[in-house]
Structures are given as C-alpha cells and as structure tokens.
Amino acid sequence: MAESPQELQSVERALEALLEGVSRLEGERIACPDADGRVLMDDVRAAIDVPPADNSAMDGFALASADSGRQLPISQRVPAGQPPQPLVPGTCARIFTGSEIPAGADCVAIQENVELVGDSAIVPVTQAGQNVRRRGLDVTTGQPLLAAGTRMGAAALGLLAGQGRSMVDVVRRPKVALLLTGDEIIEPGQPLARGQIYNSNGPMLATLIRRFGGELVSQIRVADDFDTTLARLEEAAAVADVIVTTGGVSVGEEDHVKPALERLGTLSLWRLAMRPGKPLALGTIGSARLVGLPGNPVSSYVGAWLYLRPLLGRLQGCHDRESLPVISAEAQFETRTQGRRHYMRANLEFRGERILATAYPEQSSAVLTSCAETNAFAVIPAGSHIRPGDRIDCLWLQG
Numbered sequence: 001m002a003e004s005p006q007e008l009q010s011v012e013r014a015l016e017a018l019l020e021g022v023s024r025l026e027g028e029r030i031a032c033p034d035a036d037g038r039v040l041m042d043d044v045r046a047a048i049d050v051p052p053a054d055n056s057a058m059d060g061f062a063l064a065s066a067d068s069g070r071q072l073p074i075s076q077r078v079p080a081g082q083p084p085q086p087l088v089p090g091t092c093a094r095i096f097t098g099s100e101i102p103a104g105a106d107c108v109a110i111q112e113n114v115e116l117v118g119d120s121a122i123v124p125v126t127q128a129g130q131n132v133r134r135r136g137l138d139v140t141t142g143q144p145l146l147a148a149g150t151r152m153g154a155a156a157l158g159l160l161a162g163q164g165r166s167m168v169d170v171v172r173r174p175k176v177a178l179l180l181t182g183d184e185i186i187e188p189g190q191p192l193a194r195g196q197i198y199n200s201n202g203p204m205l206a207t208l209i210r211r212f213g214g215e216l217v218s219q220i221r222v223a224d225d226f227d228t229t230l231a232r233l234e235e236a237a238a239v240a241d242v243i244v245t246t247g248g249v250s251v252g253e254e255d256h257v258k259p260a261l262e263r264l265g266t267l268s269l270w271r272l273a274m275r276p277g278k279p280l281a282l283g284t285i286g287s288a289r290l291v292g293l294p295g296n297p298v299s300s301y302v303g304a305w306l307y308l309r310p311l312l313g314r315l316q317g318c319h320d321r322e323s324l325p326v327i328s329a330e331a332q333f334e335t336r337t338q339g340r341r342h343y344m345r346a347n348l349e350f351r352g353e354r355i356l357a358t359a360y361p362e363q364s365s366a367v368l369t370s371c372a373e374t375n376a377f378a379v380i381p382a383g384s385h386i387r388p389g390d391r392i393d394c395l396w397l398q399g
C-alpha cells in the first residue's frame with residue numbers, strides 16, 4: 001500500500017530541527033602538521049610577504065636591463081640562501097632559481113642564452129622584470145590568507161608554513177559516541193551463530209564519523225533491554241557532544257532507545273518522506289545531541305551523509321560540510337517514486353562533456369553493496385517517473 005506523503009515529514013525540516021541552536025565548538029591550538037582536515041577557528045592574515053624579496057625564477061645571470069645585450073664581467077655568485085651584495089654597476093651576477101636578486105639588478109638572463117667568456121658573460125637583450133619573481137608575488141603582508149571555517153588541506157597547510165607558522169588554532173573535533181542496538185549483532189572475528197549478523201554498521205559509521213571530522217570517543221553495543229540502554233545513553237551523554245545510535249527507531253517492541261531517551265532528555269521521532277531511512281530519532285540529553293539512525297545498513301549510511309555530516313560540520317563551523325555538492329547528471333536508468341524521495345545509490349561517470357548516473361541494480365536498504373560500489377546519491381523526487389536520458393540531481397559523496 002502506498003504511503004500518503006502528508007503523513008511524512010521533509011528531509012529539510014528534519015535537518016533544520018537537527019541544526020537548530022547548534023553552534024561551533026571551542027578552539028584548540030595544534031601543530032600545523034597535524035591540522036590536515038581540521039577547521040580554522042579564526043581568519044588568518046599574512047604576516048610576511050611571500051616571497052620575502054625579489055628572487056630569480058631561473059638559473060642564469062642577474063643584471064640591470066639597461067646593460068643587457070653585451071659582455072659583462074661576472075662580479076659575484078649568489079647561491080640560494082645567501083644574501084647578495086649590491087650589484088657593481090656594469091657587471092652581472094651568477095644567480096640560481098630562488099636566489100635573491102642583488103640591488104641594482106632588475107632582470108635575469110637564463111643561462112642557456114648566455115655565452116661565457118672567461119670571467120664574463122655575453123648576455124642577450126633582456127627586459128626589466130624578466131625572470132624575476134617580485135617580492136609579495138604570492139602573498140602580501142596583511143592580505144587575507146585563509147578564512148575562519150576553512151577545512152584545511154595540503155595547500156592551506158603549505159600557505160601557513162610559508163608564513164613561518166608552526167601552530168594553528170582550529171575548532172576542536174566534536175566528540176562522538178556510537179551506540180549500536182540489537183541482540184543479533186556480533187563483532188567480526190567471532191563465529192556466526194544462527195540468528196546473528198555481524199556488526200557492519202559500527203565500522204561503517206565509525207569511519208564516516210572520523211571522515212566528517214568527529215572524534216570517536218566510544219563505540220559500544222547495547223543489549224536490547226531498557227535499563228542497559230538507559231545507562232549507556234547516560235554514560236555517552238557525559239562524554240560526547242553527539243550520540244549516534246543505530247537501530248531501534250522503527251516501531252518494533254524490542255526498541256528501547258525511544259523510551260530511554262524520553263526518560264533522559266528530549267526526543268522527537270521523525271517519519272521522513274525519504275527512502276531509505278524513513279525513521280529517524282533526534283534528541284538531546286543534557287548538552288549532547290542524539291541522532292538515531294535506522295538499523296538497516298544502507299539507511300544508516302544514507303542518514304549519516306544527510307544528517308550527521310551537516311551536524312558535525314556545524315559543530316566545527318565548517319560550512320562546506322553542511323551540504324553535499326550537487327551534480328546534475330543524465331540518468332542511465334528508469335525508476336518511479338511514490339510518496340518518498342528516493343536517494344538511490346548511483347555511480348557518476350565523467351565522460352567528456354557528459355556526466356552519466358548509473359543506479360546500482362539492487363536498491364534495498366539491506367544491501368550495503370549498493371553503497372560500496374557507488375559514489376553518489378541520485379535524488380529522485382517523490383512522485384516522479386525518471387527515464388533514461390532525464391536530468392537528475394546527484395549528491396557527490398566526497399569530503
């Protein structure tokens with residue numbers, strides 16, 4: 001029986017409720033080499049010019065352009081790392097890539113074009129500024145270098161190092177506790193008895209939590225009983241900014257997350273107009289936020305990308321984590337949706353001008369292979385009929 005869309009709430013509304021009142025965590029000072037993937041606390045302005053002085057872009061001879069086009073005595077040699085002497089007028093200086101240009105020189109002739117005659121060089125006509133990298137070409141003192149909220153990567157860390165910085169203030173990582181419910185779940189490495197399944201959500205979510213910038217502070221399995229669930233949630237709330245649970249958010253009588261949360265804090269249960277991942281629990285215990293993802297592995301995977309990533313992004317003040325990049329692609333499949341928006345696991349293939357989206361053939365919320373072999377969610381609005389060649393929006397699962 002088709003569900004009536006009126007009964008279900010929108011993804012956008014749930015996201016708004018999740019992020020309401022969530023603000024950036026405090027900062028911490030860390031060593032720059034450890035800051036890959038971390039989020040900058042404050043705007044950074046340049047404290048020095050880069051390069052700090054005019055320097056040579058090539059190996060060759062530095063001279064005054066007015067003296068070029070003739071034979072000049074070589075009056076000094078400027079190895080990289082050595083401050084040069086002012087250039088004796090009417091001479092040139094042997095110079096190397098990165099060496100500082102001597103005062104009085106304004107250009108560099110590359111060595112391939114210079115003929116050496118004893119201690120002098122026949123230098124071709126060279127324009128002022130040729131092969132010279134000006135002081136401040138890359139960065140000028142005082143210019144904005146990196147903005148607060150930037151998630152740092154290789155180039156940003158290179159820029160900071162170029163400023164002589166060894167430490168940087170970043171937003172501390174949100175602490176995340178992961179609670180897995182379900183008596184049937186056992187850990188990998190043990191033999192599988194009848195009725196049991198291995199805990200695949202645990203490692204999958206732990207990986208996503210770290211990838212989204214979180215610090216996993218605990219990962220525990222909770223037995224399907226009320227008192228244990230209550231105790232574990234309370235412990236988690238004492239140490240974590242965010243509690244993530246999987247399982248126990250649908251309507252089954254074995255589900256204890258709901259009543260335990262109602263006892264400890266606030267809880268809202270959502271039935272969302274999305275597939276997979278219809279049930280979602282949002283709540284608070286003290287200052288900790290709770291995101292209760294469904295137990296089905298694909299539902300919790302999709303939920304982590306759609307809800308957990310923005311939440312951890314907001315806590316880190318990292319705006320580019322609050323939404324996923326949308327790529328418009330050509331559907332290579334046919335599908336129909338009814339009352340729920342479908343986040344189909346799909347593969348984007350970049351073929352010249354065209355971007356093709358191929359849906360994984362099995363879209364059940366229990367089929368984790370559909371996530372392992374794809375790189376995007378094709379977003380199919382409720383009530384659609386998509387045919388091959390139609391334009392669809394896809395969420396690119398990067399970062």
Ligand SMILES: Nc1nc2c(c(=O)[nH]1)N[C@H]1C(S)=C(S)[C@@H](COP(=O)(O)OP(=O)(O)OC[C@H]3O[C@@H](n4cnc5c(N)ncnc54)[C@H](O)[C@@H]3O)O[C@H]1N2
Pocket residue numbers: 180181182184185197198199200201202246247248249250251252255276277278279293294295296297299365
């Ligand atoms: N009568 C109804 N039944 C269900 C509904 C509904 O509306 N009415 N919703 C379905 C939908 S949609 C989903 S999604 C699931 C969500 O269920 P729960 O969040 O309560 O999760 P569980 O029942 O505990 O588990 C579901 C499924 O996932 C497996 N699982 C759980 N944890 C793990 C883990 N760590 N690693 C691997 N697999 C895990 C579990 O064994 C179950 O097969 O409810 C539907 N039912």
Ligand code: MOO
Pocket residue numbers: 274275276277278279294296298299365
């Ligand atoms: O949320 Mo469920 O994923 O539709 O199986």
